[in-house]
Amino acid sequence: MPEEPAENISGGPDGGGIESAFEPSPDPATRAEAVVDRLGDIYWQKAYGGQDAFECLVRTVLSQNTSDVASQPAHDALMARYGEGGEEWEDDLAVSLADAVRDELAETIASAGLYNQKSKTLIRLADRIVEEYGGAEGFDEFVTGGDPAEVRSTLLDMKGVGPKTADCVLLFSGGRGGVFPVDTHVHRIARRMGLAPPDADHEGVRECLEQDVPPEKCGFGHTAMIQFGRDYCKARKPACLDDPEACPMADRCDQVGVYPDTGEVVDPREASDVAD
Structure with missing residues:
Protein backbone atom coordinates (compact mmCIF):
# COMPACT_ATOMS: atom_id res chain seq x y z
CA MET A 1 0.00 0.00 0.00
CA GLY A 49 -10.55 30.07 -0.33
CA GLY A 50 -9.74 30.73 -3.95
CA GLN A 51 -10.46 27.28 -5.34
CA ASP A 52 -13.07 26.89 -8.04
CA ALA A 53 -16.17 25.61 -6.26
CA PHE A 54 -17.12 22.85 -8.68
CA GLU A 55 -13.57 21.57 -9.02
CA CYS A 56 -13.35 21.62 -5.21
CA LEU A 57 -16.55 19.56 -5.09
CA VAL A 58 -15.11 17.12 -7.61
CA ARG A 59 -11.86 16.85 -5.67
CA THR A 60 -13.69 16.18 -2.42
CA VAL A 61 -15.95 13.51 -3.93
CA LEU A 62 -12.86 11.77 -5.28
CA SER A 63 -11.28 11.88 -1.81
CA GLN A 64 -14.22 10.14 -0.13
CA ASN A 65 -13.20 6.87 1.55
CA THR A 66 -9.64 7.10 0.26
CA SER A 67 -6.39 9.01 0.80
CA ASP A 68 -4.75 11.95 -0.93
CA VAL A 69 -2.18 9.63 -2.45
CA ALA A 70 -5.00 7.80 -4.26
CA SER A 71 -7.38 10.66 -5.00
CA GLN A 72 -4.84 13.20 -6.28
CA PRO A 73 -3.84 11.16 -9.39
CA ALA A 74 -7.55 10.60 -10.11
CA HIS A 75 -8.18 14.34 -9.89
CA ASP A 76 -5.22 15.08 -12.15
CA ALA A 77 -6.36 12.51 -14.72
CA LEU A 78 -9.91 13.86 -14.66
CA MET A 79 -8.73 17.42 -15.21
CA ALA A 80 -6.38 16.36 -18.00
CA ARG A 81 -9.28 14.72 -19.84
CA TYR A 82 -12.30 16.86 -18.96
CA GLY A 83 -10.69 20.12 -17.88
CA GLU A 84 -9.57 22.99 -20.05
CA GLY A 85 -7.48 21.72 -22.96
CA GLY A 86 -8.53 18.10 -22.44
CA GLU A 87 -10.02 15.96 -25.19
CA GLU A 88 -13.48 16.03 -23.54
CA TRP A 89 -13.41 19.73 -22.60
CA GLU A 90 -16.64 21.62 -23.41
CA ASP A 91 -15.75 25.13 -22.21
CA ASP A 92 -16.92 24.33 -18.68
CA LEU A 93 -15.93 21.53 -16.32
CA ALA A 94 -19.48 20.91 -15.13
CA VAL A 95 -20.76 20.70 -18.72
CA SER A 96 -17.89 18.38 -19.63
CA LEU A 97 -18.70 16.00 -16.78
CA ALA A 98 -22.46 16.19 -17.32
CA ASP A 99 -21.87 14.91 -20.86
CA ALA A 100 -19.22 12.36 -19.88
CA VAL A 101 -19.62 8.67 -20.75
CA ARG A 102 -19.80 7.04 -17.34
CA ASP A 103 -17.57 4.05 -18.14
CA GLU A 104 -14.90 6.35 -19.54
CA LEU A 105 -15.08 8.65 -16.52
CA ALA A 106 -14.89 5.64 -14.18
CA GLU A 107 -11.77 4.42 -15.94
CA THR A 108 -10.22 7.88 -15.71
CA ILE A 109 -10.70 8.14 -11.93
CA ALA A 110 -10.00 4.47 -11.12
CA SER A 111 -7.10 5.26 -8.77
CA ALA A 112 -9.51 6.93 -6.32
CA GLY A 113 -11.36 3.68 -5.61
CA LEU A 114 -15.14 3.19 -5.70
CA TYR A 115 -14.83 4.59 -9.21
CA ASN A 116 -18.17 3.29 -10.49
CA GLN A 117 -20.05 4.95 -7.65
CA LYS A 118 -18.00 8.14 -7.82
CA SER A 119 -18.39 8.47 -11.59
CA LYS A 120 -22.18 8.26 -11.21
CA THR A 121 -22.07 10.84 -8.41
CA LEU A 122 -19.93 13.26 -10.42
CA ILE A 123 -22.15 13.07 -13.49
CA ARG A 124 -25.29 13.50 -11.39
CA LEU A 125 -23.81 16.52 -9.56
CA ALA A 126 -22.63 18.05 -12.83
CA ASP A 127 -26.10 17.63 -14.35
CA ARG A 128 -27.70 19.44 -11.43
CA ILE A 129 -25.16 22.24 -11.42
CA VAL A 130 -25.53 22.83 -15.14
CA GLU A 131 -29.33 22.81 -14.80
CA GLU A 132 -29.52 25.09 -11.75
CA TYR A 133 -26.49 27.38 -12.16
CA GLY A 134 -25.65 27.16 -15.86
CA GLY A 135 -22.31 25.55 -15.14
CA ALA A 136 -19.24 25.77 -12.93
CA GLU A 137 -18.96 29.57 -13.02
CA GLY A 138 -22.51 30.14 -11.77
CA PHE A 139 -22.04 27.52 -9.07
CA ASP A 140 -18.83 29.22 -7.95
CA GLU A 141 -20.67 32.55 -7.64
CA PHE A 142 -23.31 30.87 -5.47
CA VAL A 143 -20.80 29.17 -3.17
CA THR A 144 -18.51 32.16 -2.71
CA GLY A 145 -21.21 34.83 -2.51
CA GLY A 146 -24.21 33.10 -0.98
CA ASP A 147 -25.27 32.86 2.62
CA PRO A 148 -23.14 30.08 4.18
CA ALA A 149 -26.12 28.36 5.82
CA GLU A 150 -28.02 28.36 2.53
CA VAL A 151 -24.97 27.09 0.62
CA ARG A 152 -24.44 24.27 3.11
CA SER A 153 -28.12 23.31 3.03
CA THR A 154 -28.10 23.26 -0.77
CA LEU A 155 -24.97 21.14 -0.91
CA LEU A 156 -26.39 18.65 1.60
CA ASP A 157 -29.49 18.35 -0.59
CA MET A 158 -27.30 16.98 -3.40
CA LYS A 159 -27.15 13.18 -3.45
CA GLY A 160 -23.59 12.05 -2.77
CA VAL A 161 -22.68 15.14 -0.73
CA GLY A 162 -22.38 14.63 3.03
CA PRO A 163 -21.49 17.10 5.79
CA LYS A 164 -17.72 16.73 5.38
CA THR A 165 -17.90 17.28 1.60
CA ALA A 166 -20.18 20.30 2.01
CA ASP A 167 -17.92 21.83 4.65
CA CYS A 168 -14.80 21.29 2.55
CA VAL A 169 -16.41 23.18 -0.34
CA LEU A 170 -17.36 26.02 2.03
CA LEU A 171 -13.85 26.09 3.47
CA PHE A 172 -11.59 25.56 0.46
CA SER A 173 -13.69 27.36 -2.14
CA GLY A 174 -15.77 29.83 -0.18
CA GLY A 175 -13.01 30.63 2.28
CA ARG A 176 -15.58 30.63 5.07
CA GLY A 177 -14.23 31.15 8.54
CA GLY A 178 -15.68 29.03 11.31
CA VAL A 179 -16.07 25.90 9.18
Whole structure:
Protein backbone atom coordinates (compact mmCIF):
# COMPACT_ATOMS: atom_id res chain seq x y z
CA MET A 1 0.00 0.00 0.00
CA PRO A 2 1.42 3.46 -0.90
CA GLU A 3 2.26 5.83 1.91
CA GLU A 4 0.31 8.99 2.63
CA PRO A 5 1.89 12.17 1.25
CA ALA A 6 4.07 14.14 3.63
CA GLU A 7 1.72 17.13 3.42
CA ASN A 8 -2.05 17.32 3.45
CA ILE A 9 -2.83 18.87 0.07
CA SER A 10 -6.47 19.75 0.65
CA GLY A 11 -5.51 23.43 0.82
CA GLY A 12 -2.43 25.53 0.17
CA PRO A 13 -0.64 25.91 -3.18
CA ASP A 14 -0.87 22.22 -4.12
CA GLY A 15 -4.61 22.27 -3.53
CA GLY A 16 -5.35 25.48 -5.38
CA GLY A 17 -5.33 27.85 -2.42
CA ILE A 18 -2.65 30.08 -0.95
CA GLU A 19 -0.09 29.40 1.74
CA SER A 20 -0.26 31.40 4.92
CA ALA A 21 0.34 31.19 8.65
CA PHE A 22 -1.49 32.31 11.74
CA GLU A 23 -0.32 33.57 15.09
CA PRO A 24 -1.08 31.29 18.05
CA SER A 25 -2.81 33.01 20.93
CA PRO A 26 -0.70 33.73 24.03
CA ASP A 27 -3.77 32.88 26.09
CA PRO A 28 -6.11 30.45 24.26
CA ALA A 29 -9.73 30.84 25.32
CA THR A 30 -10.48 27.12 25.12
CA ARG A 31 -8.66 23.82 25.24
CA ALA A 32 -9.59 23.18 21.62
CA GLU A 33 -7.97 26.45 20.57
CA ALA A 34 -4.82 25.50 22.48
CA VAL A 35 -4.72 22.18 20.64
CA VAL A 36 -5.12 23.87 17.25
CA ASP A 37 -2.41 26.41 18.11
CA ARG A 38 0.08 23.68 18.93
CA LEU A 39 -0.81 21.66 15.85
CA GLY A 40 -0.32 24.85 13.84
CA ASP A 41 3.26 25.03 15.10
CA ILE A 42 3.91 21.45 13.99
CA TYR A 43 2.32 21.27 10.54
CA TRP A 44 2.32 23.09 7.25
CA GLN A 45 -0.13 25.97 7.50
CA LYS A 46 -2.48 27.20 4.82
CA ALA A 47 -5.11 29.79 4.13
CA TYR A 48 -8.36 28.87 2.47
CA GLY A 49 -10.55 30.07 -0.33
CA GLY A 50 -9.74 30.73 -3.95
CA GLN A 51 -10.46 27.28 -5.34
CA ASP A 52 -13.07 26.89 -8.04
CA ALA A 53 -16.17 25.61 -6.26
CA PHE A 54 -17.12 22.85 -8.68
CA GLU A 55 -13.57 21.57 -9.02
CA CYS A 56 -13.35 21.62 -5.21
CA LEU A 57 -16.55 19.56 -5.09
CA VAL A 58 -15.11 17.12 -7.61
CA ARG A 59 -11.86 16.85 -5.67
CA THR A 60 -13.69 16.18 -2.42
CA VAL A 61 -15.95 13.51 -3.93
CA LEU A 62 -12.86 11.77 -5.28
CA SER A 63 -11.28 11.88 -1.81
CA GLN A 64 -14.22 10.14 -0.13
CA ASN A 65 -13.20 6.87 1.55
CA THR A 66 -9.64 7.10 0.26
CA SER A 67 -6.39 9.01 0.80
CA ASP A 68 -4.75 11.95 -0.93
CA VAL A 69 -2.18 9.63 -2.45
CA ALA A 70 -5.00 7.80 -4.26
CA SER A 71 -7.38 10.66 -5.00
CA GLN A 72 -4.84 13.20 -6.28
CA PRO A 73 -3.84 11.16 -9.39
CA ALA A 74 -7.55 10.60 -10.11
CA HIS A 75 -8.18 14.34 -9.89
CA ASP A 76 -5.22 15.08 -12.15
CA ALA A 77 -6.36 12.51 -14.72
CA LEU A 78 -9.91 13.86 -14.66
CA MET A 79 -8.73 17.42 -15.21
CA ALA A 80 -6.38 16.36 -18.00
CA ARG A 81 -9.28 14.72 -19.84
CA TYR A 82 -12.30 16.86 -18.96
CA GLY A 83 -10.69 20.12 -17.88
CA GLU A 84 -9.57 22.99 -20.05
CA GLY A 85 -7.48 21.72 -22.96
CA GLY A 86 -8.53 18.10 -22.44
CA GLU A 87 -10.02 15.96 -25.19
CA GLU A 88 -13.48 16.03 -23.54
CA TRP A 89 -13.41 19.73 -22.60
CA GLU A 90 -16.64 21.62 -23.41
CA ASP A 91 -15.75 25.13 -22.21
CA ASP A 92 -16.92 24.33 -18.68
CA LEU A 93 -15.93 21.53 -16.32
CA ALA A 94 -19.48 20.91 -15.13
CA VAL A 95 -20.76 20.70 -18.72
CA SER A 96 -17.89 18.38 -19.63
CA LEU A 97 -18.70 16.00 -16.78
CA ALA A 98 -22.46 16.19 -17.32
CA ASP A 99 -21.87 14.91 -20.86
CA ALA A 100 -19.22 12.36 -19.88
CA VAL A 101 -19.62 8.67 -20.75
CA ARG A 102 -19.80 7.04 -17.34
CA ASP A 103 -17.57 4.05 -18.14
CA GLU A 104 -14.90 6.35 -19.54
CA LEU A 105 -15.08 8.65 -16.52
CA ALA A 106 -14.89 5.64 -14.18
CA GLU A 107 -11.77 4.42 -15.94
CA THR A 108 -10.22 7.88 -15.71
CA ILE A 109 -10.70 8.14 -11.93
CA ALA A 110 -10.00 4.47 -11.12
CA SER A 111 -7.10 5.26 -8.77
CA ALA A 112 -9.51 6.93 -6.32
CA GLY A 113 -11.36 3.68 -5.61
CA LEU A 114 -15.14 3.19 -5.70
CA TYR A 115 -14.83 4.59 -9.21
CA ASN A 116 -18.17 3.29 -10.49
CA GLN A 117 -20.05 4.95 -7.65
CA LYS A 118 -18.00 8.14 -7.82
CA SER A 119 -18.39 8.47 -11.59
CA LYS A 120 -22.18 8.26 -11.21
CA THR A 121 -22.07 10.84 -8.41
CA LEU A 122 -19.93 13.26 -10.42
CA ILE A 123 -22.15 13.07 -13.49
CA ARG A 124 -25.29 13.50 -11.39
CA LEU A 125 -23.81 16.52 -9.56
CA ALA A 126 -22.63 18.05 -12.83
CA ASP A 127 -26.10 17.63 -14.35
CA ARG A 128 -27.70 19.44 -11.43
CA ILE A 129 -25.16 22.24 -11.42
CA VAL A 130 -25.53 22.83 -15.14
CA GLU A 131 -29.33 22.81 -14.80
CA GLU A 132 -29.52 25.09 -11.75
CA TYR A 133 -26.49 27.38 -12.16
CA GLY A 134 -25.65 27.16 -15.86
CA GLY A 135 -22.31 25.55 -15.14
CA ALA A 136 -19.24 25.77 -12.93
CA GLU A 137 -18.96 29.57 -13.02
CA GLY A 138 -22.51 30.14 -11.77
CA PHE A 139 -22.04 27.52 -9.07
CA ASP A 140 -18.83 29.22 -7.95
CA GLU A 141 -20.67 32.55 -7.64
CA PHE A 142 -23.31 30.87 -5.47
CA VAL A 143 -20.80 29.17 -3.17
CA THR A 144 -18.51 32.16 -2.71
CA GLY A 145 -21.21 34.83 -2.51
CA GLY A 146 -24.21 33.10 -0.98
CA ASP A 147 -25.27 32.86 2.62
CA PRO A 148 -23.14 30.08 4.18
CA ALA A 149 -26.12 28.36 5.82
CA GLU A 150 -28.02 28.36 2.53
CA VAL A 151 -24.97 27.09 0.62
CA ARG A 152 -24.44 24.27 3.11
CA SER A 153 -28.12 23.31 3.03
CA THR A 154 -28.10 23.26 -0.77
CA LEU A 155 -24.97 21.14 -0.91
CA LEU A 156 -26.39 18.65 1.60
CA ASP A 157 -29.49 18.35 -0.59
CA MET A 158 -27.30 16.98 -3.40
CA LYS A 159 -27.15 13.18 -3.45
CA GLY A 160 -23.59 12.05 -2.77
CA VAL A 161 -22.68 15.14 -0.73
CA GLY A 162 -22.38 14.63 3.03
CA PRO A 163 -21.49 17.10 5.79
CA LYS A 164 -17.72 16.73 5.38
CA THR A 165 -17.90 17.28 1.60
CA ALA A 166 -20.18 20.30 2.01
CA ASP A 167 -17.92 21.83 4.65
CA CYS A 168 -14.80 21.29 2.55
CA VAL A 169 -16.41 23.18 -0.34
CA LEU A 170 -17.36 26.02 2.03
CA LEU A 171 -13.85 26.09 3.47
CA PHE A 172 -11.59 25.56 0.46
CA SER A 173 -13.69 27.36 -2.14
CA GLY A 174 -15.77 29.83 -0.18
CA GLY A 175 -13.01 30.63 2.28
CA ARG A 176 -15.58 30.63 5.07
CA GLY A 177 -14.23 31.15 8.54
CA GLY A 178 -15.68 29.03 11.31
CA VAL A 179 -16.07 25.90 9.18
CA PHE A 180 -14.37 22.82 10.64
CA PRO A 181 -14.94 19.77 8.37
CA VAL A 182 -14.97 16.49 10.27
CA ASP A 183 -13.54 13.37 8.65
CA THR A 184 -12.72 10.07 10.35
CA HIS A 185 -9.42 11.43 11.75
CA VAL A 186 -11.01 14.56 13.25
CA HIS A 187 -13.94 12.55 14.61
CA ARG A 188 -11.63 10.07 16.36
CA ILE A 189 -9.11 12.58 17.68
CA ALA A 190 -11.56 15.14 19.05
CA ARG A 191 -13.34 12.48 21.11
CA ARG A 192 -10.14 10.71 22.15
CA MET A 193 -8.61 13.98 23.33
CA GLY A 194 -11.76 15.04 25.16
CA LEU A 195 -12.57 17.99 22.89
CA ALA A 196 -16.00 16.49 22.23
CA PRO A 197 -18.17 13.95 24.09
CA PRO A 198 -17.10 10.30 23.56
CA ASP A 199 -20.43 9.45 21.96
CA ALA A 200 -20.63 12.49 19.67
CA ASP A 201 -21.35 11.76 16.02
CA HIS A 202 -19.60 13.66 13.22
CA GLU A 203 -22.06 16.56 13.42
CA GLY A 204 -21.72 16.70 17.19
CA VAL A 205 -17.93 16.92 16.92
CA ARG A 206 -18.24 19.65 14.29
CA GLU A 207 -20.51 21.69 16.55
CA CYS A 208 -18.09 21.39 19.48
CA LEU A 209 -15.06 22.39 17.45
CA GLU A 210 -16.74 25.27 15.64
CA GLN A 211 -17.93 26.56 19.02
CA ASP A 212 -14.51 26.32 20.72
CA VAL A 213 -12.07 27.16 17.90
CA PRO A 214 -11.89 30.77 16.60
CA PRO A 215 -13.31 31.04 13.05
CA GLU A 216 -10.00 32.00 11.47
CA LYS A 217 -8.31 28.89 12.91
CA CYS A 218 -10.86 26.25 11.92
CA GLY A 219 -9.31 25.56 8.52
CA PHE A 220 -5.85 25.19 10.01
CA GLY A 221 -7.25 22.93 12.69
CA HIS A 222 -8.97 20.69 10.17
CA THR A 223 -5.95 19.95 8.02
CA ALA A 224 -3.47 19.83 10.90
CA MET A 225 -5.63 17.42 12.86
CA ILE A 226 -5.83 15.12 9.84
CA GLN A 227 -2.06 15.07 9.56
CA PHE A 228 -1.71 14.54 13.31
CA GLY A 229 -3.98 11.52 12.97
CA ARG A 230 -1.82 10.07 10.24
CA ASP A 231 1.43 10.70 12.08
CA TYR A 232 0.61 10.10 15.74
CA CYS A 233 -3.01 9.52 16.73
CA LYS A 234 -3.74 6.50 14.55
CA ALA A 235 -6.94 4.52 14.97
CA ARG A 236 -5.42 1.22 16.10
CA LYS A 237 -1.97 2.20 17.34
CA PRO A 238 -1.65 5.76 18.63
CA ALA A 239 1.90 6.85 19.50
CA CYS A 240 1.06 7.17 23.19
CA LEU A 241 0.24 3.48 23.45
CA ASP A 242 3.90 2.51 23.75
CA ASP A 243 5.44 5.80 24.82
CA PRO A 244 3.40 8.76 26.16
CA GLU A 245 6.29 11.11 25.42
CA ALA A 246 6.19 10.15 21.74
CA CYS A 247 3.06 12.23 21.22
CA PRO A 248 3.44 16.04 21.07
CA MET A 249 -0.14 16.45 22.33
CA ALA A 250 0.12 14.09 25.33
CA ASP A 251 -0.42 16.80 27.94
CA ARG A 252 -3.57 17.99 26.16
CA CYS A 253 -5.16 14.56 25.72
CA ASP A 254 -7.62 12.62 27.89
CA GLN A 255 -6.73 9.33 26.13
CA VAL A 256 -10.39 8.30 26.04
CA GLY A 257 -10.45 4.68 24.89
CA VAL A 258 -6.65 4.29 24.94
CA TYR A 259 -5.20 2.07 27.67
CA PRO A 260 -1.36 1.98 27.64
CA ASP A 261 -1.30 -0.40 30.62
CA THR A 262 -3.10 -3.14 28.69
CA GLY A 263 -2.29 -2.09 25.13
CA GLU A 264 -6.00 -1.87 24.36
CA VAL A 265 -7.52 0.75 22.05
CA VAL A 266 -11.27 1.12 21.57
CA ASP A 267 -13.60 3.67 20.06
CA PRO A 268 -14.14 6.42 22.65
CA ARG A 269 -17.85 5.64 22.89
CA GLU A 270 -16.95 2.09 23.94
CA ALA A 271 -14.47 3.15 26.61
CA SER A 272 -15.13 1.51 29.97
CA ASP A 273 -15.11 4.85 31.77
CA VAL A 274 -17.89 6.31 29.65
CA ALA A 275 -21.13 6.50 31.59
CA ASP A 276 -24.08 4.55 30.23
